[in-house]
Amino acid sequence: MSAQDLPIDHGSPHDVDDAVLLRAAARQEPGAVEALVARHGDRVCGFLTRIVHDAAWAEDLTQETLLRALREAADYDARWSLRTWLFRIGRNLALDLLRREQSLRARSRAVGFVGSAPPAVVTAEHQEFQQALEQALQQLPEGFRSVFVLGCGENLSYEEIAAVLGISVKTVSSRLHRARLQLRTLLGRYQR
Numbered sequence: 052m053s054a055q056d057l058p059i060d061h062g063s064p065h066d067v068d069d070a071v072l073l074r075a076a077a078r079q080e081p082g083a084v085e086a087l088v089a090r091h092g093d094r095v096c097g098f099l100t101r102i103v104h105d106a107a108w109a110e111d112l113t114q115e116t117l118l119r120a121l122r123e124a125a126d127y128d129a130r131w132s133l134r135t136w137l138f139r140i141g142r143n144l145a146l147d148l149l150r151r152e153q154s155l156r157a158r159s160r161a162v163g164f165v166g167s168a169p170p171a172v173v174t175a176e177h178q179e180f181q182q183a184l185e186q187a188l189q190q191l192p193e194g195f196r197s198v199f200v201l202g203c204g205e206n207l208s209y210e211e212i213a214a215v216l217g218i219s220v221k222t223v224s225s226r227l228h229r230a231r232l233q234l235r236t237l238l239g240r241y242q243r
Contacts, residue, residue, distance in 0.1 A: 069133035077124035088117060094205065095137050101188065101200050102145040112148065116141040131214050135207060139215040142197060180238075187237035195230035202227050 067075070072090070075083035095116055100109035119140050120127070127136055188196050194216075201212045202223075212223045 070127065070129045073120065073124050073127055073133055077121045084121070087121075091134060091137055092117065094134060095141050098138055098200060098205060099141050099145050101185075101204070102142060102193075102197065103149060104189065108148065112141055112144050115144055119144070132211060134205070135211040135214050138201065138205070138207070139217075142215060146193075183238055184234075187234050190237060191230055191233055195226050195233065198223055198226040199230040199234070 067086070069090070072083060072087055076087040092113055096109050096113040099112045099116070100106055103109055103112065116137055120133075120137055123140075127133070188199065191199065197216060198212055201207045201215055202209070207215065209220045209223045209227075212227075213220045216223070218226075
């Protein structure tokens, strides 16, 4: 047995490589699932909150993302970070949810019933600029918003963003540049 295949309980879960942790969690080894959730759950949830604009939906999508990752652990390509792979799974689930919700709202309007959209997530602790930034991010097209959040919020490389979104590195660069230009315009009063 190689060191890479050691069960999770032979050392601290914090010392275990992500690929090893994922395999251990998929095998339901003691402490592995909890360690995986502790390591990646909050970041995935934060990213998904910015995509779907609803904390409850983001939490559900985070759980589904992690469950899908465990079911599909054999498909994980360790050339990319686990976080990149989780973001890609989560984003695809979020976009599916948003498409279904949009379709449901369109059908509801067609029959004369309009439900309320989920509220934007705004906590009391947010400072004025953070609120303005969140509002400005919501005004960006989804493709620009995802690139910006992954690059500036999650510090993913252009290559990792390209992998998450399924686009080229050149497209990542272009979208990030255009997102920043649009945000500068939208946040003009905060510029010095």
